[in-house]
Amino acid sequence: MCWDRKLLEHAQGRTALLTGSARGIGAETASLLNKHGCNVIITDLPSTVSHAQELILSMRFPERAIFVPASVTDWEQLLNSFKQGIRAFGRIDIVVANAGIMESRAVLEVETDVSGEPIASREGFSVLDVNLKGTLNTLQLGFHFLRQNSLSEHDSHCGSIVLITSTSGYFGFSGNAAYVASKHGILGLFRASQPLAEKTRIRVNAIAPSFTPTRITAGFGDRFEKAGVASNTTEQAAEAIAFAALDPSCSGQVLSNWLGQDLLDALSGFRAIVENMGGYPLPPAASQT
Structure with a gap:
């Protein structure tokens, strides 16, 4: 999609809180917003502190960025992230619910213990907790704090929230059932x-990117390139998030990089590749700390 790059000027002087933003799409989005004068609150797990510090040092305005360690599944930790951000920058204008993980094994294939008894899938519920409960927590706190803002001069809203879903929100494979469900x-x-x-005059939009090379998808991105199937870049995903957050005319929309037949062709190509691989290649188990 084509974006009006002048919209990035609206980032100047604003403050954005982004979950799961020490790496990947979240980090790219934080950097893009900061480049255009936005204060950014990087919220991610404590184990990502070195990534967050490196990210902040690489930014155009590092003095306009802070890292607050938190798990989106922990209400008190996430609440603290919002409070720390407001304490540092006065208010929060943009919230991006980006944190997400994928299971490392097929959760519908039930494992058994040594006696043959089925074992509950802890990892499957972790994916649902991070991706769905974490997004709900972020959305709730976003509404709570953004509705306290005065109306913005340029778009007559109190703030903007962007949720990150996926084309997996429209289709999916049984190998990553928890991710697809989330x-x-x-x-x-x-x-x-x-x-x-x-x-409450808060714009809420969602981004539904297709395959994007990140640590979750590491190890099989080359198959998409060889098959000639288009994929996103983290930069493209970040731009979509930024424009959804800043465009005053964008409200109640789900944005994708492809529309119509292009989207259908891309998803068909994606499905063919995954089927040829014998299912969705799952990543290593994600850290929860």
Whole structure:
């Protein structure tokens, strides 16, 4: 999609809180916003502190960035991130619910213990906790704090929230069932949020990128390139998030890099590749600390 790059000027002087933003798409988005004068609150797990510090040092305005360690599944930790951000910069204008993980094993394939008894999938529930519960926590706190803002001069809203779903929110494979379910759930949250968004004058949008090379998808991105199937870059995903956050005319929308037949062709190509691989290649188990 084509974006009006002049919209990035609206980042100047604003403050954005981004979850899961020490690496990947979140980090790219934080850097882009900061480059255009936005204060950024990088919220991620304590184990990502070195990544966050490196990210801040690489920014155009490092003095306009802070790192607050928190798990999105922990209400008190996430609440502290919002409070720390407001303490540092006065208010929060933009919230990006980016934190997400994927299971490292097929959760529908039930494992058994030595006696043959089925074992509950802890990892599957962790994916649902981070991706769905974490997004709900972020959305709730976003509404709570952003509705306290005065109306913005340039778009007559109190703030903007961007949820990160995926094309997996529209289709999926059984190998990553927990991830697919969580992304479908985020679309449900997005739709259910619109009445309150309208009432509180907060713009809530969602981004649904297709395959994007990140640490979650590391190890099989070359198969997409060889098959000629288009993929996103983290830069493209970051731009989509930034423009959804800053465009005053964008409200209640799910943005994708492809539309219509292009999207159908891309998803068909994606499905063919995954089927040829015998299922979705799952990443290593994610750290929860």
